[in-house]
Amino acid sequence: MTHLEATGRRKRGRPTQEERERRRDQILDAAVSLFVAKGFGQTSIDELAAAARVTKRTIYTYFGDKAEVFTAAVERFRVSALAQLTAEDESLTDVATRLVLVLHSDEAVGLHRLMIAEAPQFPRLAERFYASGPLGYIELLSSLLDAEGAPPDAAADGRAEALFGLLLGEPHRRRLLGLAPAPTPAEARRHARAALRLVVGEGDGAG
Amino acid sequence: MTHLEATGRRKRGRPTQEERERRRDQILDAAVSLFVAKGFGQTSIDELAAAARVTKRTIYTYFGDKAEVFTAAVERFRVSALAQLTAEDESLTDVATRLVLVLHSDEAVGLHRLMIAEAPQFPRLAERFYASGPLGYIELLSSLLDAEGAPPDAAADGRAEALFGLLLGEPHRRRLLGLAPAPTPAEARRHARAALRLVVGEGDGAG
DNA sequence: CTATAATGATACGAAGTAGTGTCATTTTTT
DNA sequence: AAAAAATGACACTACTTCGTATCATTATAG
Structure with a gap:
C-alpha cells in the first residue's frame, strides 16, 4: 500500500x-x-x-543492546514453540514423532546449541529456555503417558524424562555438534517408535 | 634441582x-x-x-595460533579420557555408574559445552571429539551388553546407544545449560541403575 | 496542518585484541 | 667454551567492534 x-x-x-x-x-x-x-x-x-x-x-x-537482540531472538522462538506445543491433541506415537521432527529441525538445534554456548553469559535466559522447552515437553509426555494407562511403576515420575531423553538421544547430540543432517519423517517415526517400545513396552499399536 | x-x-x-x-x-x-x-x-x-x-x-x-591452543586443549582431554576408558574391566553397573560420574564432571561438561559452542568453527575437531568420546563409550557399552548375554533383540544394535543416551539424559542437558550441579556418587549410581533397568530389564543383581 | 517519531547514511570515538618485533638474559646443548 | 634455543618484558601495529552522534528526510499521529 x-x-x-x-x-x-x-x-x-x-x-x-x-x-x-x-x-x-x-x-x-x-x-x-x-x-x-x-x-x-x-x-x-x-x-x-x-x-x-x-x-x-x-x-x-x-x-x-547486542545482548538484548539475543534474548529477544530466543524469547520469540521460545514462546512460539510453546504455543505450538500446547495446542495439540494426538496419539502418543504421533506426538513423539512430531517432537523428534521439531526438535531436530535446523532452527531448534541451532537455538539449542546457541543457548548451550551462551548459557554462562545468560543464565536467566537459559533457565527460561529449559523451563519452557525441555521441561514443557516432558510435562506433555508425562500427561500423555498417564492417560495411556501405564503400569504403576515405582519410578513412574522419571519415565517421561527418560522418554524425552530417548527421543533426542545420540542423533540430537550429533546434530548439536554439526555431524548429521536433520532426520527424515520416516527416520523420525522409526526413532520415536523405538523409544516408545523401550519405555512403555512392546504393545503400542496406536501408530 | x-x-x-x-x-x-x-x-x-x-x-x-x-x-x-x-x-x-x-x-x-x-x-x-x-x-x-x-x-x-x-x-x-x-x-x-x-x-x-x-x-x-x-x-x-x-x-x-589461538585456535591451535583450543584444539590442543581438546585433544589432550580427548586422548586422556580415551586412555582412561580403555583400561577398565568392571561389572556393567559399575561401568555405567562411573560413566555417569565422569561425564557429569565439571571438566567433561565444560569441554562438551565448549565443543558444542565452537563446533561450527572446528568441524574436524568436533568429529574427532565425538568419535573418541560418545562413540567410544557406546562401543564399550555395546561389548559389555553382548557379554552380559542380552536377549537377541532385532534392534540390538541401538541398545547401547539408547543406554548411553539414558545415562546422560536430562541431568546432563541441565548441566550443559549450567542449571544443575554435578551429581553425587549416590545419585549417579541410582541414575545408572534406573537406566540399566529400562534397557536390560529388571534383573541385574550385579551391583 | 503541525509536530513527532523513526530511519538512512555516515562518521567517529573508545576500547579491546591478535599477533609481531626487539633485545637482553639465562640455560641447555654440543 | 661457544652456539643455540627459549623466555621475559614490553612496545607497537593493524584491525575489529560496540555504541553514539549528527542531520536531513519522510511518513504517520493527533
Whole structure:
C-alpha cells in the first residue's frame, strides 16, 4: 500500500505499528540466521544490520543492546514453540514423532546449541529456555503417558524424562555438534517408535 | 634441582624437554579453565598468559595460533579420557555408574559445552571429539551388553546407544545449560541403575 | 496542518585484541 | 667454551567492534 513498495528503494519516515512489528521480526530473523551460522560473539552488529537490510541505528532503537537482540531472538522462538506445543491433541506415537521432527529441525538445534554456548553469559535466559522447552515437553509426555494407562511403576515420575531423553538421544547430540543432517519423517517415526517400545513396552499399536 | 626453584623469580633460558612438557600442560590447564569459564571467544591471549604465568610470546612459540591452543586443549582431554576408558574391566553397573560420574564432571561438561559452542568453527575437531568420546563409550557399552548375554533383540544394535543416551539424559542437558550441579556418587549410581533397568530389564543383581 | 517519531547514511570515538618485533638474559646443548 | 634455543618484558601495529552522534528526510499521529 505504501507508494514505494514496488521500487527497490526503501522508504524512511515514521513507520506504522504493523511495520514496526514486521521490521522487528525481520531483524530477529536475520539475527537467528547469523547467530546460528556464526555464533553470537562472531556476529557483529554491522553484519546483522546488513543482513536485516536495516541500519545499525535502527537496531539500537529497537534493541538497546547486542545482548538484548539475543534474548529477544530466543524469547520469540521460545514462546512460539510453546504455543505450538500446547495446542495439540494426538496419539502418543504421533506426538513423539512430531517432537523428534521439531526438535531436530535446523532452527531448534541451532537455538539449542546457541543457548548451550551462551548459557554462562545468560543464565536467566537459559533457565527460561529449559523451563519452557525441555521441561514443557516432558510435562506433555508425562500427561500423555498417564492417560495411556501405564503400569504403576515405582519410578513412574522419571519415565517421561527418560522418554524425552530417548527421543533426542545420540542423533540430537550429533546434530548439536554439526555431524548429521536433520532426520527424515520416516527416520523420525522409526526413532520415536523405538523409544516408545523401550519405555512403555512392546504393545503400542496406536501408530 | 634448578637453583632458583625456591625463590619466586622465574628463570629464563633454554628449558629441558621435561620442563617444556610441564609448561605446555600449564598453559593448557589455564586454557581449559578459562575457556570453560568464559568461552573461547571471550578469552584473550593476554588473560591466558597471565593465568598460565607465562608471557604471550611463550604461548605463540608453543602454539602458533589461538585456535591451535583450543584444539590442543581438546585433544589432550580427548586422548586422556580415551586412555582412561580403555583400561577398565568392571561389572556393567559399575561401568555405567562411573560413566555417569565422569561425564557429569565439571571438566567433561565444560569441554562438551565448549565443543558444542565452537563446533561450527572446528568441524574436524568436533568429529574427532565425538568419535573418541560418545562413540567410544557406546562401543564399550555395546561389548559389555553382548557379554552380559542380552536377549537377541532385532534392534540390538541401538541398545547401547539408547543406554548411553539414558545415562546422560536430562541431568546432563541441565548441566550443559549450567542449571544443575554435578551429581553425587549416590545419585549417579541410582541414575545408572534406573537406566540399566529400562534397557536390560529388571534383573541385574550385579551391583 | 503541525509536530513527532523513526530511519538512512555516515562518521567517529573508545576500547579491546591478535599477533609481531626487539633485545637482553639465562640455560641447555654440543 | 661457544652456539643455540627459549623466555621475559614490553612496545607497537593493524584491525575489529560496540555504541553514539549528527542531520536531513519522510511518513504517520493527533
